[in-house]
Amino acid sequence: MDSKFVRAIIRHLLTVIFLGICMMWIMAPTDTYKQKWKPAISKKVVSTYFGTQAPNMLVWTFPVLFVAAMGSFYLHLGKKNSNQNDSQSDGRIRWPALWRRPVLVKGPLGIVSGLELAMFVMFIALLAWTLGTYLHRLPTLTAKVAAADGVQVWQLKLAKSALWIGLTGNVCLAFLFYPVARGSSVLPVLGLTSEGSIKYHIWLGHLTMVLFTAHGVCFIVFWAATGQISEMLKWSYSDISNVAGEISLLGGLALWAATFPRIRRNFFELFFYTHHLYIIFVFFFLLHVGIGYAFVMLPGFYLFVIDRYLRFLQSRTSVRLLSARVLPCNVVELNFAKSHGLTYNPTSIVFVNVPNISKLQWHPFTVSSNSNLEADKLSVIIKCEGSWTTKLDRMLSSSIERLDVAIEGPYGPASNHFLRHDTIVMVSGGSGITPFISVIRELIFRSKLSECKTPDIILISIFKSSLDLTMLDLLLPMTGSPSELSNLKLRIEAYVTKEKEPATDNSKRVRSVWFKPLPTDKPMAAILGPNSWLWLGAIISSSFIMFLILIGIITRFYIYPKDHNKNKFSTSKRAVLNILAIFVSIAATASAAVFWNKRRYAREAMQVQNMEGQTPEGSPNTMAYNGDRELESLPNQSLAEATKIHYGGRPDLKRLIFECKGESIGVLASGPTKLRHDVAAICSSGLADNLHFESISFSW
Template sequence: MERLTAVRMVLLLVFVGWLFMWVMLPTKTYKDSWKLTLSARLGSTYFREQGTNLLLFSFPIMFLASLGCVYLHFQKKSCPESNLSRRSWLDSWNRPLIVMNPLGIVSAMELMFAAMFVVLLGWSLGNYLYVSFGHLHMHTASEKLVGLTSESSVKYHIWLGHLSMVLFTAHSVGFIIYWAITDQMALMLEWSRTYVSNVAGEIAFILALVMWVTSIPRVRRKMFELFFYAHQTYILYLFFYIIHVGVAYFCLILPGIFLFLIDRYLRFLQSRTNVRVVAARLLPCDTLELNFTKIAGLDYNPASILFLNVPSISKLQWHPFTVTSNANMEPDMLTVLIKARQEQQPDDEHHKLPKSVVLICAFKNSADLSMLDILLPLTSNLTSRSYLSEINLEIQAYITRETEQPLENTKKPLQTIWFKPHPSDSPISAPLGPNSWLWLCAIISSSFVMFLVLLGILTRYHIYPKERVPEGSVYNYTFKTLWDMFLVCGSVFLATSFVFLWQKKENNKKEGMKVQNLEGDHEVGEEIESVAHRSVLETTEVHFSRRPDLKSILMEKNKKGSATGVLVSGPRNMRHEVAKICSSPNQAKNLHLEAMSFNW
């Protein structure tokens, strides 16, 4: 634990130092004093104008990412269990502070970071205008600057996507207006050889507008195909955006692009493998449960995301689904639920089991009660039985659109379809093996070092000589940017491919690509389903023609004095209602909220 504490301190210090440099970046002190000194010392023949930004803005984040992977690896080994009783003073910061549309449920911690971002954004824009205003090419004293720069960062994709697009639009429209009133509209067609390209920025702006317009909820929900394929143009957007900002500013956003490429390429490599579907359970309430085999020992957190592709529907579309199985109860199986037009029900935690679980669910019709039949796993073993025996499960089901229980013969039975294994199928496994965090650290650090080495060699022995002979010549600015992008992609692909293929080879040796043969377990599975159905019926109390009184139920749990985890998922109004109940530190001090949404 002492080592983990020391690592946390190092991570904090590096992060604070990185933030401090961002605060100083737009100031006149940095531009007129610090930058000149740092460039003289760091802008060597190996990195030129990129040296300063690589050291001050790229390296800290890559270091944090690498060290963070090591920290998570050892934290997982030293603290394998989570417990509600171990809550700390940070709980008060994680309580809901704001519950309103369109922000949703916002905790004090999230609000603090959002405020910090807004303050930094305002500081950067203000200093940008103050420092840059006097250097603009003005024709008359009465002309004013309209354009603003766009600060792009990702904390919440939707929020910052809209914010960055608003600023990006202001930046672009502002410069167009400025060029118009100063009779410089020809600059719109300029692709400078020695500086940034205006044309590339305009192309990036048009692509960003297409993604922005198609992401509007009304367009996205009614024309999903248009939204999905329009969003794939982010690759072209990044390409032209990087060309527009140039190599020096590219280093400011390099860590985000670097880490995204690693994650995206790992998912691509893993998607080349077919996995085995063991069985599917069909429910009369338009719900499908898919059961996959997985490598024994594959661990995952509650509400982890699994990307699925159905080639018969589309070979290009991968859709995220929440894993609903328990890693400890089902060591060889992994399941997901797919429900038409309604949210999926997430699974209660798989680490430290609570003493009792109260499931409060609201359905429109009694046919939806069949969702409860799949609370228990498809197959049973000693591990799952021991876990089930420890849970004191109580189910309160509310049917809102029916006044009484329909006739028994109207209920459709649960259907289970078993699939035959295919020789090319393999169980689901972690892309980097059991020590994923350590291998991810190896990929991040080795690929970044490889990029720096290749960039240094290229700059020193290709770009630098061309800029010195003849004297005063300048290497094509766009070509510099293209070289940077090529080296980033090459470094990520080489390092990631090597580690992934090495781990895949090791997994094949250990597992022998064995797929558990469950063909003979049909009768056992049917027997388990019958027992599970009876068990669920015994613990379920059904209420017709009314909704649950969530406030009374939660307040009753709060009065008992012990820490109670509240996991809420469903319509937005219900999530907000529960969040408001749990937001009071005095009246609901024992309630700890976790809200999940499957509808954006």
């Protein structure tokens, strides 16, 4: 059966399930769901094996995990067509270009497309509908009802409102972890990337904490007003545990306080370490509400745990670092050995950890190499600006023979979607050029294929000084030659804003550092091998099946004999048992998949490892073993003819973008926030209908 036909069937099936999930979120706060649908479902699925938690498990958890597993299979089939120069080979849902155009450029939400704004408005509408449906019941809380509970009417309304605000906050929490599951299949199926989805995580995080904080404060006011402040110390055996909720909220507040931009940018380590409080936040939240209700928010967290465990397994390996290039503009290029089976698309990123600097800190960097042109090597470019990168630069400046490095990733788009354009305009500021290096290298590879038509490229790079021009040297691979660009229509407009004429000081040089890796250092490899999407789907499905078996055994032979489905078993103990079953299932299935792939591709890893001892590669006249190269005023000669350098001014972006010809023009912006906002404003002005904007940002 044709893979495109199978993918079409899967796509329609996923669409139907997605619409069904949306309908359930709309119906969840209504009396129809609570009084008719849920009792009918409970009557059929509540059993001695899964207990009273079965309805929520069936309605909320199973559909999402099924979508994630089928989405993995969908992406696996799409990967076979990834080398075709066809926009239909994307592994993602296609959206009309009009919906992807920026409609908001400045403001608290940043650059927002029409589709993103529509989704945001619909999500806010869902929250308003959920809370409004609950609050609509307030008139039924009469004095007679309040008297039966021994409180005043306003106090009863406050308590109910606090509960309903918490239920609304759980809607945000249910979606909170999807954007940070870097290797999940859910994001690429929707045409999203992990780094591009971080802003959704930020939005959801703020909404979650606002609602949960209001939930907690309202209950504290209620307890104080009714003389029940001792309720704050209540840890119920088979009901809501207030202490657990308070611990969860305190952990969330501490995490939330460190996420605001001023703290995150100026005290990154504080932000990084306090973010691990999510473990306290989620664990005590599960103890607070009980595992039965937690199945509503559990699917996103389940996928996050799978992704986090796979990242943990990948990070245990010390990666084989071959060499480094240190540019005079405080930019470092690190070159790692990699297996042939590891493939990735342009604009991908990896997370790098150097234990000698910090054992806990992981920093994202752009992958500049191309898996088609450089089958044995993966390169990342690092701008030395913060304390972590400055320490790395100092280490490379010292006489070291080896650097211990661990890597997670790479993560990136599921397809080369930029190939559908006639012209690509890439606007970068400073180190923002790094994502575009991988794009240009991909187009160099495509230009060599006779059946591929590559778009024209215009690179507009803005630098502060002429020293930064050495970054243009990185556009070609280390093994590049002038003929690499013969079939590629490339035009580079470089602007040096702080200087009015070329620098004459050639005393600064590009330094090359070559390392001597240990035999235990391994080349980079995909943690689940070349068929990673297929293996991920297998892990999701098999781990959930294993969880069902474990929790069925525990419920039938341990919980049910004591509880008989009357909800009298310890809520906290039941939650802990379910959490342990989830973690054991994920750890067992993911470890087995990783172990199988490691054994299968061990021979290839040994072949790549033999690279040690070979003569270092280098681009002509650029690198020598333990040598330096004098700084040149222009990049590599093969790029010089395509490069025009302007001194003492900034580019007229509007003119440069509007003068481009073609039915479809992709405009990519990377660099400082103001630059990306300016480019987005030009593309959203409505003066040209053929502009398709995309922002590439790592300012989290």
